[in-house]
Amino acid sequence: MTRHAPERMPESAALDLERVRADFPVLHQRVHGRPLVYLDNGATTQKPLAVIEALSGYYRHDNANVHRAVHTLAQRATDAYEAARQRVARFIGAQAPNEVVFVRGTTEAINLVAWSFLRPRLRAGDEIILTGLEHHSNIVPWQLVAEETGARLRVVPVDEQGALILDDFESLFNARTRMLAMAHVSNALGTILPVQEMTDVARRHGVPVLIDGAQAVAHQTVDVQAIGCDFYAFSGHKMYGPTGIGALWGRMSHLQAMRPYQGGGEMIRRVSFEGSEYAPPPARFEAGTPHIAGAVGLGAAVSYLEAIGPDAAGAHERDLLQYATRRAQEIPGLRVIGTAEPKAAILSFVLEGIHAHDVGTILDTEGVAVRVGHLCAMPVMQRFGVPAVARASFAVYNTRDEVDRLIAGLWKVNEVFGR
Numbered sequence: 001m002t003r004h005a006p007e008r009m010p011e012s013a014a015l016d017l018e019r020v021r022a023d024f025p026v027l028h029q030r031v032h033g034r035p036l037v038y039l040d041n042g043a044t045t046q047k048p049l050a051v052i053e054a055l056s057g058y059y060r061h062d063n064a065n066v067h068r069a070v071h072t073l074a075q076r077a078t079d080a081y082e083a084a085r086q087r088v089a090r091f092i093g094a095q096a097p098n099e100v101v102f103v104r105g106t107t108e109a110i111n112l113v114a115w116s117f118l119r120p121r122l123r124a125g126d127e128i129i130l131t132g133l134e135h136h137s138n139i140v141p142w143q144l145v146a147e148e149t150g151a152r153l154r155v156v157p158v159d160e161q162g163a164l165i166l167d168d169f170e171s172l173f174n175a176r177t178r179m180l181a182m183a184h185v186s187n188a189l190g191t192i193l194p195v196q197e198m199t200d201v202a203r204r205h206g207v208p209v210l211i212d213g214a215q216a217v218a219h220q221t222v223d224v225q226a227i228g229c230d231f232y233a234f235s236g237h238k239m240y241g242p243t244g245i246g247a248l249w250g251r252m253s254h255l256q257a258m259r260p261y262q263g264g265g266e267m268i269r270r271v272s273f274e275g276s277e278y279a280p281p282p283a284r285f286e287a288g289t290p291h292i293a294g295a296v297g298l299g300a301a302v303s304y305l306e307a308i309g310p311d312a313a314g315a316h317e318r319d320l321l322q323y324a325t326r327r328a329q330e331i332p333g334l335r336v337i338g339t340a341e342p343k344a345a346i347l348s349f350v351l352e353g354i355h356a357h358d359v360g361t362i363l364d365t366e367g368v369a370v371r372v373g374h375l376c377a378m379p380v381m382q383r384f385g386v387p388a389v390a391r392a393s394f395a396v397y398n399t400r401d402e403v404d405r406l407i408a409g410l411w412k413v414n415e416v417f418g419r
């Protein structure tokens with residue numbers, strides 16, 4: 001195949017792409033003189049007008065602190081904050097809004113569970129099961145509580161394609177197993193984990209399960225009840241919402257049994273110098289003034305995503321992934337890292353003999369934004385024997401023309417390096 005004969009196929013029929021793209025003002029700009037192609041959605045997605053306007057509208061009209069005053073603006077701010085909680089709860093199939101704790105993002109959600117839920121239950125010799133494809137955010141918090149207590153991590157191995165090797169999965173569980181924590185979708189490989197089946201195994205052994213949904217919620221329907229997990233963590237900014245806001249969903253019985261993670265205003269029922277009585281969840285875990293505008297923006301992002309349908313978004317993105325993967329194979333020296341099925345729309349790759357940072361820099365001069373580096377998943381890099389990769393990750397607004405621009409950019413990289 002030659003580089004000049006891209007396969008032309010119709011864009012996904014289910015989505016009105018032009019309309020979707022019109023919703024995202026940031027996409028309509030030039031970078032280094034070329035129309036921007038934003039393919040770093042795994043790191044953070046762009047924001048639609050609905051979210052930008054929700055943030056702006058909140059600050060223009062309703063801004064006040066929540067839960068604290070009787071005046072009208074305080075009431076409006078509180079209503080908007082709690083309405084966002086309801087939307088998030090419904091979006092992931094929670095039983096009740098109070099099972100949703102607003103946090104800064106996935107990282108804070110996992111740290112909250114590690115310290116408030118697991119740490120008090122952990123003794124020397126206990127075990128925490130993780131998988132070999134986790135983001136650092138789903139490794140280091142567990143490592144920290146394990147180091148403090150003398151517990152240890154056990155890791156589900158990853159095969160050559162990037163799938164988990166589950167033959168011996170059940171044998172990892174024993175009387176000392178206290179937690180299973182795993183990604184729903186790998187940010188480095190795109191692998192979609194069989195979270196429901198793995199949760200079933202853990203539950204048979206009475207082991208609680210946390211799922212890191214950072215790369216899942218914007219790309220497929222998530223139903224925490226159907227999965228059967230105990231905790232589900234995700235970030236607003238990877239699902240078209242603002243940065244600095246995310247959610248931890250937890251079973252109410254667990255949340256009620258957990259000590260607060262931080263102390264401060266909002267999270268107490270009564271305070272004296274002799275001792276304090278904590279508020280019920282979720283307020284117990286939301287010490288201090290929360291990111292009210294962020295929650296409002298996240299609520300708007302949920303509504304935006306629901307209107308499109310996460311499954312429709314995911315189908316469109318997978319279509320782009322298949323097209324991009326096929327075309328990437330035309331490029332001399334390119335090796336895709338992560339070929340397991342089922343796979344979300346994440347295309348990680350290396351160009352033989354060329355450092356990923358050079359790939360990223362040259363693509364940037366072509367207006368194409370990709371992520372390069374270890375992707376906060378160093379164990380995955382070690383598993384595949386590469387120091388770094390380049391990653392194109394797709395969102396609902398990406399197009400086949402943009403994939404063509406990526407591919408043309410990669411030819412350019414090869415050209416610069418004399419290949």
Ligand code: PMP
Pocket residue numbers: 042043104105106107108135137138183185186187212214215235376
């Ligand atoms: N887990 C996964 C799988 C991720 O992709 C990310 C973000 N790259 C995180 C956790 C951390 O998310 P945040 O930085 O929003 O806390």
